[in-house]
Amino acid sequence: MKAFRTCEQVAEARNKFNNKSLPLQIDHITYTGFNSKQQRYMNRFFRNGRRPLYFSNVKEGYYKLVSDDYFHHVYPGFMFDTKTNKFNFNLAKRPQNDFQIDFGGVISTRNISTIFLGVNYYYFHRALTHVMANFYTGNFISPHSLRHVSIFLVSADFTSSPKQRSITGTSWREKILCFKTFLPPY
Secondary structure, eight states: OOOOOOHHHHHHHHHHHHTTSOOOEEEEEEEESOOHHHHHHHHGGGGGGOSOEEHHHHHHHHHHHTTSGGGGGEEEEEEEETTTTEEEEEEEEOOOOSEEEEEEEEOOSSSOOEEEEEEEEEEESSSEEEEEEEEEEESSEEEEEEEEEEEEEEETTEEEOTTOEEEEEEEETTOOEEEEEEOOOO
């Protein structure tokens, strides 16, 4: 039976073992299923091609990238290059539909049942453009909205959306229709 070890002894042995390994360094990033302008957009999430690139940089950039709904079908992969003793990172895109429809609602025993229809269209070239229209209907209120967002990525930490526009309208039970246009304050 082995002797009892304290938490500090286990932590010391773990740190001694981990210090023997080298940090995971990324040599090349490849993009599968993306054109050159899309690759330039996505490369900004990974330090714009500056090297050395470590696993922590790739992890942070990947999570920032997939935080947008458009990139949920992008999958990472790592391959070890025995010549350079570094890793190659690959982002592969599974084919997806740029036109999406969402449908849902709430059915209630009270008089507050609603139905929802959402239409989304994505266009990704040098910038990511997202156009959406949402429609709700129910017994009490029927709001709807139309929104256009173009995202220009300057770096992984700073984005610019100068063409963001929203139009919302509300139709109450008394058939009063009101529209509001929201423009960014800048």
